[in-house]
Amino acid sequence: MKTSKFSISRNLLLGAFFLLSTFAVNASKSNEKKDFVEEEAFDTKELIFHHITDSHSFHIAGDMALPLPIILWTENGLVTFMSSEFHHDIDGKTIVEKNGMKFVNVHEKIYQLDAGASSVTFDAEHHPTNAKKPLNFSITKNVFSMFLSMAFILLIFLLSARSYKRSNNNMPSGIGKFMEPIILFIRDEVAIPNIGEKHYGRYMPFLLTLFFFIWINNVIGLIPFFPFSSNLSGNIAFTVTLALFTFIITLFSSKKYYWKHMLWMPGLPVPMKLFLAPIEFMGMFIKPIALTIRLFANITAGHIIVLSLISLTFIFKNYFVGVGSVVFVVFISVIEVLVVAIQAYIFTMLSALYFGQALEEEH
Amino acid sequence: MELITPEFGLIFWTGISFLILLFILKKFAWKPILNSVNTREQSIKDALAAAEAAKREMENLTADNERILKEARAERETLLKEAREIKTKMIADAEEDAKVKADKLIANAQAAIETEKKAAISELKAQVANLSLDIAEKVVKAELSNKDKQLKLVEDMLGDAKLN
Numbered sequence: 473m474k475t476s477k478f479s480i481s482r483n484l485l486l487g488a489f490f491l492l493s494t495f496a497v498n499a500s501k502s503n504e505k506k507d508f509v510e511e512e513a514f515d516t517k518e519l520i521f522h523h524i525t526d527s528h529s530f531h532i533a534g535d536m537a538l539p540l541p542i543i544l545w546t547e548n549g550l551v552t553f554m555s556s557e558f559h560h561d562i563d564g565k566t567i568v569e570k571n572g573m574k575f576v577n578v579h580e581k582i583y584q585l586d587a588g589a590s591s592v593t594f595d596a597e598h599h600p601t602n603a604k605k606p607l608n609f610s611i612t613k614n615v616f617s618m619f620l621s622m623a624f625i626l627l628i629f630l631l632s633a634r635s636y637k638r639s640n641n642n643m644p645s646g647i648g649k650f651m652e653p654i655i656l657f658i659r660d661e662v663a664i665p666n667i668g669e670k671h672y673g674r675y676m677p678f679l680l681t682l683f684f685f686i687w688i689n690n691v692i693g694l695i696p697f698f699p700f701s702s703n704l705s706g707n708i709a710f711t712v713t714l715a716l717f718t719f720i721i722t723l724f725s726s727k728k729y730y731w732k733h734m735l736w737m738p739g740l741p742v743p744m745k746l747f748l749a750p751i752e753f754m755g756m757f758i759k760p761i762a763l764t765i766r767l768f769a770n771i772t773a774g775h776i777i778v779l780s781l782i783s784l785t786f787i788f789k790n791y792f793v794g795v796g797s798v799v800f801v802v803f804i805s806v807i808e809v810l811v812v813a814i815q816a817y818i819f820t821m822l823s824a825l826y827f828g829q830a831l832e833e834e835h
Numbered sequence: 836m837e838l839i840t841p842e843f844g845l846i847f848w849t850g851i852s853f854l855i856l857l858f859i860l861k862k863f864a865w866k867p868i869l870n871s872v873n874t875r876e877q878s879i880k881d882a883l884a885a886a887e888a889a890k891r892e893m894e895n896l897t898a899d900n901e902r903i904l905k906e907a908r909a910e911r912e913t914l915l916k917e918a919r920e921i922k923t924k925m926i927a928d929a930e931e932d933a934k935v936k937a938d939k940l941i942a943n944a945q946a947a948i949e950t951e952k953k954a955a956i957s958e959l960k961a962q963v964a965n966l967s968l969d970i971a972e973k974v975v976k977a978e979l980s981n982k983d984k985q986l987k988l989v990e991d992m993l994g995d996a997k998l999n
Contacts, residue, residue, distance in 0.1 A: 525837060526845065579837075608844040615848045622856055629864035636868055642875040648868070655868060676869060677861035685856060708838070709845035717853065772838070 516783040524703045524775050526612045527562075527580045528555040532698040535560075540616055545607040546573060546584060555610075564592050582608055614710070617702035621688045629684070658683055658820065666824035667831060671725075675827050678721060682714060683820040690771060690812030694805065696778075705812075706771030708764065715760040718823040722759075726830040733832070759826055763819060770815050774808045 530538035539556035548571055555577075557568045564578035567585065574585040576592060583592050583603040592603045611619075632648035639645060644652050658680055663672040689705040704710050732738065734752040737745050781801045785794040978984050 521838075526842065608842065609847060610844055611848075612845065614845055618848060618852050622852055625856060626859060629860055629868070633864040633867045636871040642871040642878075644868075644871075652868075652872065656872065659869075673869075677857060677865045680865050681853070681857045681860050685853060707841075707845060709841035709843075710849050712841050713846050713849040714853065717850075768839075 514783070514786045516780065516787065519783060520776055520779045523701075523779055524706060524772055525580065526614045526707060528558070528577060528582070528610055528612055529560070530613045530616060530698065530702075538616075538698070540613065541611045542575075542582060543609040543611065544575070544582060544584075545609060546571075548573065551575075551606075576603070580612075582606065582610070613702050614704040614707055617692055617700070617704045618689065618710075620699055621685070621692055621704070624692075625684055625688055654683075655680060662817070662821050662824050666821065666828040668828060671827075671831050675721075675824065678717070679820050679824055682717075682823060683816050686714065686767065686819055687813060687816035690816060691809075693771060693775065694808055694812060703772065703775050705815075706768060706775055708768045711764045711767040714767075714819070715763040718763060718826060719757075719760040721823075722826045722830045725827055727833065729832055729834045730830045732834075759822075763822060767815055767819055770811060774804070774811060777804050778808070 528542055529540055532538060537556075537560065539554045542551075542553055542555050544551045551570045551573065553568060553570055558566050558577045562577050562579055564576040564583070566576070567590065568575045574589075576583050576585060578592055582605070583600055584606050585592065586602045586604070589602040592600050595601050628647055628651065631646065632644060632651045635645045635648035636642060659672070659676060662683075663676055663679055667675055686705055689710075692700045693703055693705055695701060734756065735749050737748050737752070740748065778801055781797045781804065784797045978988055
């Protein structure tokens with residue numbers, strides 16, 4: 473009953489929104505005909521990509537941005553300077569000279585210009601012809617956001633741990649009271665069913681850290697203003713690193729049966745064994761790759777949807793569309809709150825599942 | 836393409852951050868929290884087990900009490916029964932005894948009476964014999980006091996003897 477009511481109201485909203493948008497499209501078309509004024513086209517793709525990719529400074533509002541340190545490892549050693557030295561330039565026009573080396577920022581990628589060059593030129597495959605890419609250890613927006621999330625996580629859980637220590641009957645108080653059900657959920661619903669009573673204790677610190685690291689970063693990505701709003705957990709570098717941790721731990725905890733099951737599946741005829749072995753072997757690598765892509769795609773998609781809906785207002789320049797898109801953004805954001813928690817849970821659950829498979833004994 | 840190309844810098848920082856977080860949280864958050872939770876759950880489990888044990892103890896005690904009561908009742912019953920038996924036996928014994936004694940007394944008395952009777956009879960016989968002698972003496976004396984009478988007697992006796 474409840475769901476049907478919900479879907480009816482959703483359909484109504486959807487219908488109203490599309491009516492409004494068609495009306496708005498017509499209106500803007502008629503305006504165009506009247507005025508013949510060519511306005512600068514609103515580049516939705518650029519806006520969205522600017523948001524969901526990393527950057528070397530943290531945009532706050534208007535022209536204000538937080539400069540972040542740029543750390544480069546060149547052949548002449550470590551070079552550091554603040555991103556403000558580029559003066560918001562991301563087209564490779566402003567050259568920063570350090571230690572006799574020239575650096576430019578082309579779409580948030582730092583290039584080291586060869587001697588004599590004044591701007592980067594690219595070949596057909598987008599490889600720079602007259603510049604090198606030094607190893608970039610900069611504290612980018614995403615890294616900054618990650619440090620912020622670390623601070624939050626440490627604050628939350630050190631306070632929680634302290635509340636346990638302070639009580640004389642092991643009962644948490646304050647924030648620990650809110651965190652305990654989640655910790656117990658990870659233990660009772662994720663770790664124990666997948667890994668088993670015998671070994672789960674060893675994996676609990678990893679699973680808990682993983683879950684909260686992903687979740688807190690997901691939530692930070694949902695908050696649309698400084699110092700949040702980064703797309704860290706929707707960045708493939710972030711997700712691939714975490715998936716690698718899962719992969720490495722899986723390999724290190726694997727027992728004989730795991731390999732036997734993978735390479736010489738028991739209880740099957742030999743041709744079937746030969747057929748399955750390569751598939752299972754590939755599966756070993758596909759699992760962490762799937763983890764990487766699942767989290768990356770879900771979080772990035774969420775950001776793209778919200779930004780696209782907001783962009784509608786600027787594309788159509790119409791109050792009705794504005795109201796409609798805000799309603800939809802709120803709606804999607806509410807769903808996203810759910811999605812980010814579920815994604816963190818799925819990543820953790822699948823990690824636990826892989827550990828459980830690696831630990832499986834012959835039965 | 837840019838979107839799905841992982842940046843080395845971010846991988847580096849993510850790895851470092853995650854490891855630091857894992858290390859600090861493991862030592863200062865997860866261990867104390869999970870230990871506390873486990874200790875608490877264990878104590879709850881223990882308390883429940885203790886309560887269960889106490890309940891069972893109580894049940895045992897009640898059962899024991901009932902059993903003891905039953906036994907006591909049974910014992911009272913047997914005691915009463917025994918007492919009743921003893922009473923009946925005692926009465927029976929006493930009656931038997933009394934009867935035996937009475938019989939004996941009666942027998943003794945009868946024996947005594949018999950003896951007395953015999954003695955009395957024999958004494959009486961002696962007495963009668965003496966008296967008879969005395970009387971006979973006296974009669975004889977009287978008979979023999981004159982001559983006539985003596986003759987008559989002799990004649991009588993002779994007559995008697997003839998008759999015989």
